[in-house]
Amino acid sequence: MPTPAAPPPAPVVDPVAPVLAWYDEHARELPWRAPDRTPWGVLVSEVMLQQTPVARVEPAWRAWLERWPTPADLAAAPTSDVLRAWDRLGYPRRALRLQECARVLVERHGGHVPDDEAALLTLPGIGAYTAAAVRAFAFGRRAVVLDTNVRRVLARAVDGVALPAPAQTVAEVARAAALVPADDATAARWAQASMELGALVCTARAPRCPQCPLASSCRWLAAGRPDDAHAHRRRAQPWAGTDRQVRGRVMALLRGAPEPVPAAALSDAWPDTAQRDRCVRSLVADGLVAELDTPDGPAYALPA
Known part of the structure; x- marks a missing residue:
């Protein structure tokens, strides 16, 4: 008896419009998204949010910006005060890099955060993701913002796999870039919305597919949510005794x-x-x- 043919993959549907509509209704109110945010505040938030949950970052961010509202303020601070204020956010080298970044902003950019991605990449501790995020979230400019959450959303909805490969690939960046809307304002909203969808709905361990605006077109969901093909390469890092x-x-x-x-x-x-x-x-x-x-x-x- 012949084996039944596998169902065809779900068609690729442009995810931008449904994700933006979802974001308009479900976006969290976070201080670094407020209308009175500053580029410096956005940059600080992006550094703090690296491998640290929003719930821990928000009070630390508020206290930090109250104490050091500009790059010049942080640049002039004693390093011991900076490390104490960083407290338990983890990876304290980020605090040192942030202060180094503030000093470079004062010395080379008049104490202002530049909106040019190439200039942002020259700052201490600022990599490709952070530079793109600051350009999009602080200045409302078009950029390819590709963090863990966005990578996961696109891997599932477009590629039909549980999780992206452990290391980012050139093809993955090109695919993400092709989806970014052409105009600055919509591109910046797409960056924020796709990231928010990954953080709140399309999560790594317990995705809430019924609540997802891409459920009807998601290739991973249509394929029956197959397991992660790279699971053997994702080893949980031990903590106790390290x-x-x-x-x-x-x-x-x-x-x-x-x-x-x-x-x-x-x-x-x-x-x-x-x-x-x-x-x-x-x-x-x-x-x-x-x-x-x-x-x-x-x-x-x-x-x-």
Whole structure:
């Protein structure tokens, strides 16, 4: 008996209009989207949001912008204050890069965030995604904004796969660029809307397909939501006992210390001497911790 033919794939439908209509109704009210947002505020939000949830970023962003509302304010701040304000947002090197970025903005751009993508890419800590996002969200300009959420939406709706490949490809960027509307205003809204859809509906682990504006044309849904073909390459990174955890413990100890912490007292952060010393050396090398010579021996503190 012949094998039944597989159903044809769902036709590719331009996703822009339905996603924009959905966004008009469901967009979250976030402070970096408010009419009074500044380009600097948008840039700060994009750096903070890297690998950090919105719920944790929003209060930190508000406090940060109240304290350092312009690049010049952050550029002049003591680095120790910057690292303390970063607190538990994670990946504290982002705080150092953000302050370096502020200093470059003051030195080379008159204290203003440029709207040119090439100029944005020259700033410390600003990669292709962040440059495109700032251009779109701060200035309302056309850009190919391709973060994890947008990649997932397009992989499912257009390519019919559960998740995009672990590494971004040239073909993927070209496909995303072809979908971006031609005019600035609609392109900027599409960037925000497609990202919001991935964050709220087309999520990685529990997509809410019945609520998706692309459900009727999504190739992944039409194919029966097949499993991720790259699952074997996506290993969850462990946390407990890793150097990253130790580095976080050391940073937390130093953030809370009013004076330099003697080397011996770092055992309060982590008991394993060899691992702790290795992590402290890496923090010093990254510029996140300063090693001081005192009459009682070495001590550690946040950079001045």
